[in-house]
Amino acid sequence: MKRSSSAAIGLLLALLGAQSHADEADGVDTRPYISIGGSYVFEDATRDSEGGEGYWLGVGKSFNRFWGLEFSGFRNDFDASRAGGPEWQEQGAEVSALYYYARGESFAPYFSLGAGWVETEEQTSGADASSPFGAAGLGFFKSFALGSTDLGLRGDVRYRWLDADDIAGVSPFEEAVVRLGLVVPLGSRTAPTEAPVSAPAPAKASDADGDGVPDGRDTCPDTASGTTVDANGCPPPLPPATDFEPVSFPFDESGLTDYAKAILDRAAVRMRERLAATPNLLVQLSGHTDWIGTEGYNQALSERRAAAVRDYLVGKGVDGDRVRSFAYGETRPVDSNETEDGRARNRRVELQLSEG
Known part of the structure; x- marks a missing residue:
């Protein structure tokens, strides 16, 4: 297994182990979560290939109403666009900060800013490169319940800058990446505190004028209906x-x-x-x-x-x-x-x- 994949898995396990129970802050769900889904890379012209199709796996956590952190690993394959043309394969890992700018209980749009490392191989020639990259984008989480299970959908689009100049004749790649996937929160939500059960109301005493004060202590027994009264039955x-x-x-x-x-x-x-x-x-x-x-x-x-x-x-x-x-x-x-x-x-x- 290559270095970037090993690092991604290590980061995922570290965050999963950091908190396995439910937590809430500012009225929003802050449980750790796992995301998995498919991706499509709109290829840079320098690749001289088709767009890249692949998959990704990530884990993340929100820390408050606005901020979250996410680690992910990914792989994409680019087929040749012509006979004898180059084919590419890449795999890597990324860490991203998420800023939720209008967060609700079931829908959370966000901006993302990330950085990572990717190993790129041009399979026709065997040339490869290990390179850092940066990415920025926006996306959303949409949560829902399936029976008693909490789930979510998420999608995002990001623009990334990848330096692959270890491969001769290749300039840095600037590419848009679209991702769509499923979100699985870890743990259960904190159960709401139940209101205490009220004891049965005692039988009402006689109240001739209907002002809420029993006749036995009503010093104004003929108060007109609807009049606000004090503890003694008087306005x-x-x-x-x-x-x-x-x-x-x-x-x-x-x-x-x-x-x-x-x-x-x-x-x-x-x-x-x-x-x-x-x-x-x-x-x-x-x-x-x-x-x-x-x-x-x-x-x-x-x-x-x-x-x-x-x-x-x-x-x-x-x-x-x-x-x-x-x-x-x-x-x-x-x-x-x-x-x-x-x-x-x-x-x-x-x-x-x-x-x-």
């Missing part, structure tokens, strides 16, 4: 202008959950009371996201979230002419984006009353 003083619970959203969604609607139902009652009592008061809504995705996508997502909250409040009787919506994308986190809990708190719309 409390109007809350401070900023005393509203934020509305949270699932990842990459702008639709309201049942819990979010319950928050807004309560908020709409208080807003109508405050707006009726204070003519110059306005409702201000601010939409936010976590940092997964591009800045432009997150800005648009925060706008959709703020619009969903506005439409719901107006549907509940809040004066739409006195509602102002703002969107900040990922720029104003309230917690760390390094953890799932922190990202969940950042996916929100804040509600506030302020004087116009």
